[in-house]
Amino acid sequence: MAIKALVLYDFTAEPGNNELTIKEGEMVTITNQNIGGGWIEARNSQGETGLVPEEYIEVRNVDPGSGRFTQSDFDPFAYTAASRTSNNQMSNGNDPWSPQNTVNEQDSRLSGSAARQSYARNSWTVVEHPQAYQGPGAVDDDEWDDEWDDLNSPGPGSAEPEVEETGGSNKAEAQAASKKINLNKFPSFSRSGPEVFLLANLPPRGKDKISVCMGEVGPVWLYPSLQMDCVVADPKKGSKMYGLKSYIEYQVTPSTTNRPVNHRYKHFDWLYERLLEKFGSVIPIPSLPDKQVTGRFEEEFIKLRMERLQGWMTRMCRHPIVSDSEVLQLFLTYKDEKEWKSGKRRAEKDETVGVMTFSLIEPEAPELAVTEVEQKCESFSRFTKAMDDRVKELLTVGHDHWKRCTGPLPKQYQKIGKAFQNLSTVFNSSRYQGEETLTNALTATGKMYEEIANIVSEQPKKDMHFLVELNNEYKSLLGCFPDTINVHKAAIEKVKDSDKLVATNKINPQDKHTMAKRLSNMSYSLQAEMNHFHSNRIHDYNRVMQLYLTEQVKFYEMAAGLLLL
């Protein structure tokens, strides 16, 4: 008997995240409860399987023998299929760009994307490890890496009982409580949102700071003299709990120390959570590469995940503010387990997170008029929304082309090749003299077409792949802008209201000035971030387009060369 669950709320799958769209009142079958992070893998009545938020469903019955992974589902390029489906869904009302995510929106029901954001932010706190459901089957489940389990339910041999250490669980509880508000009332950022910063008593200045300076293009981040970089390489299978649990560990080598450190996916995820919590309001922090439920040890998947982790780390290292942060430095340069653990604890206790991060901004520029702030913000919003649309369009076209290039097109070339060879075979049977030149040429042409079929189907991996990967990265990055921009919009609204607030004695004129000054700071940071975004975007697209065109030219030249032989 399988584990069944009732869907309590609608949830719309996010593109490329192996998620499953579910509707309130629907029954689903739990196929894996061991995902962690507040996610559960479920199968709907149409047989589609994907992740759903744990809290959106209610388990009805339990089969201790189920919940095993199937390898047949493995598709390292599944993101393309998923992104295509959900591009359509996105335009049907689950658009993170839609006004429903602004602070004025009173609808307390979570949109799929808001829930997802909340989940992402909360995933490290709301983890419940459903050990009870694992059943006897779990003991030989060591082929799979349950990347979450050791975080909250350390086995007897676990070397990392981090959360349970002194202070850790209290902190986690406190954060979980504050996060619950976000989770259930996400659009009401206004309560815990920019206002808090606009009039808050700022915490005492630590050594952390976010420096904006004036560049040729306007406000820019203060870039370090040497750009940090890192290499993610050498994935190795490790195991713990006497070999019962296994996982993949990546070697991460920063250019600053050139000394490798080892990290598992869950460590990257921990870093992502910290960066999101700390910088999410100021800087769009793109999510990590997809959670992958099945086939986690497939070589191709590991390679793809590593490539994506590399892309994500490169983006983080390239960002002057993020790369300068204590938490990223810890992640890249910790010397031993002790330093790692104490660093983790310190990072988790950081109070200057969320909108309070704006307090770290050090602008050297004069106060801006609120209308100018608003215009800039609107213009960034328009640009990122428009780019998001175009990136999704390119991903859809890219996916279609990929499918054609790996499916029908090479099949057709194979058929052409086969048809020439078959004709050659018949001709050869004529026993007519002087036939050989023709039959040899026909056979050779047939074989060339089979070769062209191969190069056609291999081609997307050489060019379209990088175009698709970059656009997926940008899709993820652009998906963070609405939240970041909404923080600014909320602050702008507050500042625009400040005259009224003064008139009604809710704030005094000094408060009004503070709010305007702080809004300017926010605006400088947003402009700096946009300028950073633009310069990276130009660099990234230049690079990938050059690569794409070079490989396309190679492809056509190779085909011509083959036929000329």
Add this chain to the structure above:
Amino acid sequence: MAIKALVLYDFTAEPGNNELTIKEGEMVTITNQNIGGGWIEARNSQGETGLVPEEYIEVRNVDPGSGRFTQSDFDPFAYTAASRTSNNQMSNGNDPWSPQNTVNEQDSRLSGSAARQSYARNSWTVVEHPQAYQGPGAVDDDEWDDEWDDLNSPGPGSAEPEVEETGGSNKAEAQAASKKINLNKFPSFSRSGPEVFLLANLPPRGKDKISVCMGEVGPVWLYPSLQMDCVVADPKKGSKMYGLKSYIEYQVTPSTTNRPVNHRYKHFDWLYERLLEKFGSVIPIPSLPDKQVTGRFEEEFIKLRMERLQGWMTRMCRHPIVSDSEVLQLFLTYKDEKEWKSGKRRAEKDETVGVMTFSLIEPEAPELAVTEVEQKCESFSRFTKAMDDRVKELLTVGHDHWKRCTGPLPKQYQKIGKAFQNLSTVFNSSRYQGEETLTNALTATGKMYEEIANIVSEQPKKDMHFLVELNNEYKSLLGCFPDTINVHKAAIEKVKDSDKLVATNKINPQDKHTMAKRLSNMSYSLQAEMNHFHSNRIHDYNRVMQLYLTEQVKFYEMAAGLLLL
């Protein structure tokens, strides 16, 4: 009210002939009765339209206003779609290669292909011009060329009342009567077939002869010292009946005289009928390019028909026996209307037609053992059958590829091009400095992809077209072999039976010797024809493959060149 008709017999459409498969008992709508040649255009209940043999259906009601052509159906490449459908049908029991077409087959029901052959042979005699159905609409129908009407129902201004001239109609009636036997009892070739020749009193030798000599590869036709050729060009619209009827006239210029003569499609068809009647048992005479019902004056169609008439004429001119025949010479070199008409009458009166044409063979070689004759015949049968299969395979793949290259593939390249250009437009709106190089490159790439879309969709016309045309020609040619080979098989059976015939006093030993000698003659001619076929085949496929590959290489080089710009 439309003209309805009841289908009396099953009829299976021949690939690429605009024919319609009909089932006994089905009701169809007559869409055009003015096709001629024993064909009628009809539409079935699924809305599919095509030609059906006139005698297979029974008209039930008549609407004098209907029967007009619609131009929207015009598709000069319709042969590809048709050939694909009927390739499948061919394998489902309507295969002209199936044993049901041999003389031993007693089934008096006509197979689609046998009926077609008969129709083709009879088309000039069974024409009935359904003037009564044309109605008032016909008067402004002069845009269309009714290529048959003036043959049997000359209008007041007609300059060609050929059939009605003295002797013409009697001859036509006599032939129609004798043809009726063929039509209804086609498989019973044994009565009017090879036996007639094996023991016939041969007609007195005229100047016509078919010379076989021994070449390096075995028996070969006697080739003329100078191969004749001709050019079909300069299609011109002509009209008659005070402009009520119009038609297309082609200029045909033989290499021998270099003096052009004018011919309409119906003249080519007349020539085809004569050649089929005279040589059909000895030499496969491929049918003319498709009858085309609608849009006969579309420029592209006229160009395509001219190209196909050229291909057909070239094949006829290249054939030493056909090119030497009085009727082809008449067609190519008549000096005036008078010579043309008297030549036509003479050709129509020719008695040495059908199997009697074997009597014109002049072999210089010794008598062959019947087993050897049989082996050769079997081996030719196998080869032509196998080649027919492979040619159809190539046509199917070619058609699929054509469809992809003119449909989804360029659409996809256009979409890619559009996506790049759209991204460029958004990027351009950033107003970030240093954007131009990227946006210009993206726009250029987008335009290149639109250009690639164009060259992809134009490509099949440059290469696949010739491959498809050649294979269509060969499909038509190969489709004639079963009948030719069956004549030989029937003769072989008779000769193998000759001992028994002698024993039962049905023939005398001298007859037996005559039969064997004449079978040898037949075999020499078949071998000569096969050798002619092989040498032409090698030449044709070499030429078309070279062209195909050259154009494919050009295509890939052009694409690479575009992207390199």
